Amino acid sequence: MSGASELASRYSAELSRSGAALPDALVTALQAIADSAGAKSLELHGRAIANRAVDLAGRAPILGAAYLEAIPAVLAYISPGDLDTWAGQAGLIDQGTRRSAAHAARWLAETPALLGLVSLPVTTRLAAIAGRLAASANDAASTCIENAVPLLTGLGPLEREPFVVLAEALTRAAWPDAVLAFERTPDLVGIVGSADRSRLLELAAAVVTRPGDFARFSAAVEGLASIAPERHSELLDLALRLAEANAPAAVSFLVSAPRLTAMLSSEQFVHWYDVGVRLLDDERHAESIDTYFRLESSLAADTLTLLSPRVELPQLGEMLRLYAQALTGRPVQVRSARVLAERGIGWAKGDSATTEGTAVYLPPFIERFDTRDANTRAYKVCVTHQAGRIEFGSFDYRHGVDGAHLTSTVALRAASIGIDPSAGGLAPVPEMHRYYELFEDRALVAALFSLVEDARIDARVDLEYPGVRRARRDVHDHEVRRRPDILGLGLRDVFAENLLRASLGRADAVRWPAPLAATMARGLALLRIVTRAGATVQDSAEVTARLHDLAAGIANVNAKTLVTTWVAIDDADVDAALEAPEPLPIDIATVRTLGSSTFQVPYAAPPAPDFRGSSSRSSCRRSRRSPRPPRGRRAAISS
Amino acid sequence: MSLASKPRNDFKRMQIEEFRLHEEPFYLPVSDEVELFDAAYEQNVPVLLKGPTGCGKTRFVEYMSWRLHRHIADQDDEGVPLITVACHEDLTASDLVGRYLLEGEETRWIDGPLTRAVKVGAICYLDEVVEARKDTTVLIHPLADYRRHLPIEKRGELLEAADGFLLVMSYNPGYQSALKDLKHSTRQRFIAIEFDYPPRDQEIEIIRTEAGCSAEVAESLAKLAEKVRNLRQHGLGEGVSTRLLVYAGKLVAQGISPRRACQSAIVWALTDDVELQRTIGEVVASIFDD
Numbered sequence: 001m002s003g004a005s006e007l008a009s010r011y012s013a014e015l016s017r018s019g020a021a022l023p024d025a026l027v028t029a030l031q032a033i034a035d036s037a038g039a040k041s042l043e044l045h046g047r048a049i050a051n052r053a054v055d056l057a058g059r060a061p062i063l064g065a066a067y068l069e070a071i072p073a074v075l076a077y078i079s080p081g082d083l084d085t086w087a088g089q090a091g092l093i094d095q096g097t098r099r100s101a102a103h104a105a106r107w108l109a110e111t112p113a114l115l116g117l118v119s120l121p122v123t124t125r126l127a128a129i130a131g132r133l134a135a136s137a138n139d140a141a142s143t144c145i146e147n148a149v150p151l152l153t154g155l156g157p158l159e160r161e162p163f164v165v166l167a168e169a170l171t172r173a174a175w176p177d178a179v180l181a182f183e184r185t186p187d188l189v190g191i192v193g194s195a196d197r198s199r200l201l202e203l204a205a206a207v208v209t210r211p212g213d214f215a216r217f218s219a220a221v222e223g224l225a226s227i228a229p230e231r232h233s234e235l236l237d238l239a240l241r242l243a244e245a246n247a248p249a250a251v252s253f254l255v256s257a258p259r260l261t262a263m264l265s266s267e268q269f270v271h272w273y274d275v276g277v278r279l280l281d282d283e284r285h286a287e288s289i290d291t292y293f294r295l296e297s298s299l300a301a302d303t304l305t306l307l308s309p310r311v312e313l314p315q316l317g318e319m320l321r322l323y324a325q326a327l328t329g330r331p332v333q334v335r336s337a338r339v340l341a342e343r344g345i346g347w348a349k350g351d352s353a354t355t356e357g358t359a360v361y362l363p364p365f366i367e368r369f370d371t372r373d374a375n376t377r378a379y380k381v382c383v384t385h386q387a388g389r390i391e392f393g394s395f396d397y398r399h400g401v402d403g404a405h406l407t408s409t410v411a412l413r414a415a416s417i418g419i420d421p422s423a424g425g426l427a428p429v430p431e432m433h434r435y436y437e438l439f440e441d442r443a444l445v446a447a448l449f450s451l452v453e454d455a456r457i458d459a460r461v462d463l464e465y466p467g468v469r470r471a472r473r474d475v476h477d478h479e480v481r482r483r484p485d486i487l488g489l490g491l492r493d494v495f496a497e498n499l500l501r502a503s504l505g506r507a508d509a510v511r512w513p514a515p516l517a518a519t520m521a522r523g524l525a526l527l528r529i530v531t532r533a534g535a536t537v538q539d540s541a542e543v544t545a546r547l548h549d550l551a552a553g554i555a556n557v558n559a560k561t562l563v564t565t566w567v568a569i570d571d572a573d574v575d576a577a578l579e580a581p582e583p584l585p586i587d588i589a590t591v592r593t594l595g596s597s598t599f600q601v602p603y604a605a606p607p608a609p610d611f612r613g614s615s616s617r618s619s620c621r622r623s624r625r626s627p628r629p630p631r632g633r634r635a636a637i638s639s
Numbered sequence: 640m641s642l643a644s645k646p647r648n649d650f651k652r653m654q655i656e657e658f659r660l661h662e663e664p665f666y667l668p669v670s671d672e673v674e675l676f677d678a679a680y681e682q683n684v685p686v687l688l689k690g691p692t693g694c695g696k697t698r699f700v701e702y703m704s705w706r707l708h709r710h711i712a713d714q715d716d717e718g719v720p721l722i723t724v725a726c727h728e729d730l731t732a733s734d735l736v737g738r739y740l741l742e743g744e745e746t747r748w749i750d751g752p753l754t755r756a757v758k759v760g761a762i763c764y765l766d767e768v769v770e771a772r773k774d775t776t777v778l779i780h781p782l783a784d785y786r787r788h789l790p791i792e793k794r795g796e797l798l799e800a801a802d803g804f805l806l807v808m809s810y811n812p813g814y815q816s817a818l819k820d821l822k823h824s825t826r827q828r829f830i831a832i833e834f835d836y837p838p839r840d841q842e843i844e845i846i847r848t849e850a851g852c853s854a855e856v857a858e859s860l861a862k863l864a865e866k867v868r869n870l871r872q873h874g875l876g877e878g879v880s881t882r883l884l885v886y887a888g889k890l891v892a893q894g895i896s897p898r899r900a901c902q903s904a905i906v907w908a909l910t911d912d913v914e915l916q917r918t919i920g921e922v923v924a925s926i927f928d929d
Contacts, residue, residue, distance in 0.1 A: 319921065322870060322914070325873055326870050327866060327925075380921060467923075468925045469928065
């Protein structure tokens with residue numbers, strides 16, 4: 001008989017009273033000690049182990065069984081001398097009830113895996129947490145024990161102990177929050193990079209002092225997802241510093257962080273933080289510190305305003321509404337363009353200004369310039385332009401009516417494609433739709449109309465509101481710097497892009513193949529018509545029609561395949577272009593002479609500048625009119 | 640022109656019924672208001688002038704007084720005096736008719752402006768008449784119909800108006816409350832001439848002439864006026880008056896920058912609402928370049 005069996009036999013009768021299998025389990029456990037630590041160790045610790053087994057089995061048979069069954073696995077992580085300490089963890093959980101005994105047994109069964117992740121003292125602290133939860137609610141203890149292994153497995157080695165510190169803090173502050181922590185911590189720490197996770201957990205432990213704190217902290221941390229990961233470390237450092245003096249303020253700081261980081265540079269951000277921290281030096285401000293970091297105090301808002309160049313629409317909305325009202329004489333509303341974007345209206349972007357004639361939609365904020373004044377002026381440029389569309393008749397197009405400078409050709413165009421100008425459709429059709437019906441390429445004509453009409457409005461705004469001119473020029477210059485590289489476009493796209501640049505007052509930014517200059521010069525000359533005094537939307541429509549004729553004749557080959565010199569168009573050439581013979585179409589044969597491939601890319605409209613948005617997209621959506629009769633290629637028409 | 644070089648006028652003292660306009664006041668007719676007034680004067684029909692503040696009602700009465708004076712002066716050198724009473728909430732019938740004053744041991748009757756006008760055949764202009772106390776209507780009614788009588792109760796007299804007397808009243812329907820509106824029994828004793836701010840071209844001409852500023856500045860001020868008037872009923876109780884535009888034009892003519900002149904004469908004068916001030920300031924900045 002081995003030493004283990006001999007020792008076990010002395011406890012067999014006593015253990016049998018608690019469970020028939022217990023004596024055998026004791027033999028197995030003692031044999032494991034002998035195998036792992038030697039006969040001497042068995043001699044040294046065997047009795048204590050057997051006595052602990054008898055004690056636990058006496059409290060609850062499943063406890064004794066769990067203890068003995070776990071010993072072989074536990075011995076892989078701790079020495080036989082620590083077994084009693086480990087077994088003592090069961091006593092932290094067992095409250096003398098069947099449920100708590102079951103929790104304690106489950107705990108002993110889980111500990112081999114736990115000991116693979118954390119030290120024995122840490123498992124003891126976890127057991128104490130489970131015990132405190134068991135005293136409050138059995139379900140809470142279950143959650144803790146079930147989640148402990150997977151949770152700690154998901155955390156890095158350096159994050160595990162900080163989690164235990166957090167769980168201890170939560171258990172003291174509000175046990176339901178501790179349950180939440182066992183459920184949500186893996187997702188939460190995943191929001192920040194691995195290098196920041198332990199500090200995130202340290203911060204959590206520092207700020208949870210009252211029920212609900214952990215939920216608020218979790219929400220704040222979720223907000224960090226919207227912040228660039230490289231800024232997380234700095235944020236956590238600042239929050240930890242703050243938490244030492246004022247825990248609620250630290251959480252408020254994290255809650256405000258997404259807005260602050262969006263508005264402030266790193267340097268400005270720290271400056272704003274320091275202003276708040278200085279409040280800590282004065283006890284009179286104790287309560288206002290949290291308000292400051294929640295961005296709810298006037299000091300916080302004023303400091304933010306002082307530091308950030310960003311201007312938000314709500315700050316100016318009412319003034320801009322009254323301003324638009326004054327300019328147009330109509331009850332114009334001012335709304336965020338994001339409203340349109342959220343409605344999924346295809347022609348509207350959330351960051352571009354636009355109007356449909358009754359409301360002006362503006363970007364929710366502007367921060368493209370370095371100062372608040374400049375960004376405020378940019379808002380004013382947006383509103384003046386959009387109000388200009390209303391004031392100067394962009395929505396007053398009447399089909400077939402002559403402009404101040406050009407005679408309408410729509411009747412000729414309609415006749416050439418077999419549309420009876422007097423015929424009605426299935427439903428009433430807006431005038432602008434009747435106009436678009438005349439053109440094969442709606443996207444092209446819509447983009448051209450948009451830039452032509454915008455050029456007319458800008459010219460008119462310059463005339464009527466000279467005080468806005470300088471700010472508008474700044475905005476135009478900013479837009480021109482963001483224009484796409486023309487060598488990445490098709491040649492027809494370049495034509496439209498050049499017109500747009502010219503419409504921004506930057507004809508110097510136009511680039512066009514030198515041998516084809518006559519076409520571009522004519523396009524620019526046509527565009528100038530709408531900048532003349534008295535030009536109306538009818539002129540814009542007619543200029544657009546003629547530009548469409550020009551553009552439609554340009555083969556949309558990839559610009560970079562042309563072997564040519566790209567030049568600006570001479571002002572004198574533009575002046576003379578309307579008197580010169582109409583240039584020939586730039587067809588495939590023509591571009592081939594410049595070494596281009598014959599492959600044409602689909603037409604892509606030039607992106608509209610943000611302050612202009614689109615004046616035509618809403619009108620160019622498919623009308624409810626009956627479909628046009630099929631037709632062949634149209635001839636260019638001008639009068 | 641510097642203050643030092645400005646010609647000085649010595650003050651003149653005169654009885655109110657002696658006040659006549661000998662120089663033509665600048666007035667640009669907007670419609671047929673001159674013909675209407677002429678006809679009313681000929682027929683002794685009292686006139687009610689309605690319109691917003693600063694649109695030219697008072698200037699119109701002055702102009703008509705001068706015009707009628709010039710017309711009549713051919714036959715009668717005395718012409719048509721103009722007696723103007725700025726009505727206010729403490730103005731009573733006694734203030735208009737007259738009262739007894741203590742002089743030593745005696746009392747002496749002093750005629751009020753209305754009595755004087757009735758006696759000398761003047762135009763009596765009651766400016767903002769709805770501001771006056773209700774007891775004034777007792778006087779206005781018999782004077783404003785066919786009777787042309789002014790009862791002076793304290794003296795037990797009834798005065799019949801001299802030839803040339805005409806009662807003219809003005810009021811601004813825009814800011815009168817229901818409590819201060821004119822009663823129909825009063826209203827319907829007058830013909831009414833409605834005034835509004837003049838059309839842009841005429842307003843430019845008025846500003847240029849009155850303020851002595853350039854046509855370009857006058858044009859911009861008239862444009863500004865249109866824009867600011869668009870804010871009526873949307874924060875502003877009244878639009879900017881032609882009078883304020885003239886003031887702004889005068890400041891510009893004196894070398895003040897247009898933006899600063901407009902801020903002082905228009906933005907701050909019009910409203911104390913910060914948001915509206917900012918809005919109007921932005922409109923000013925849009926219309927006038929730096």
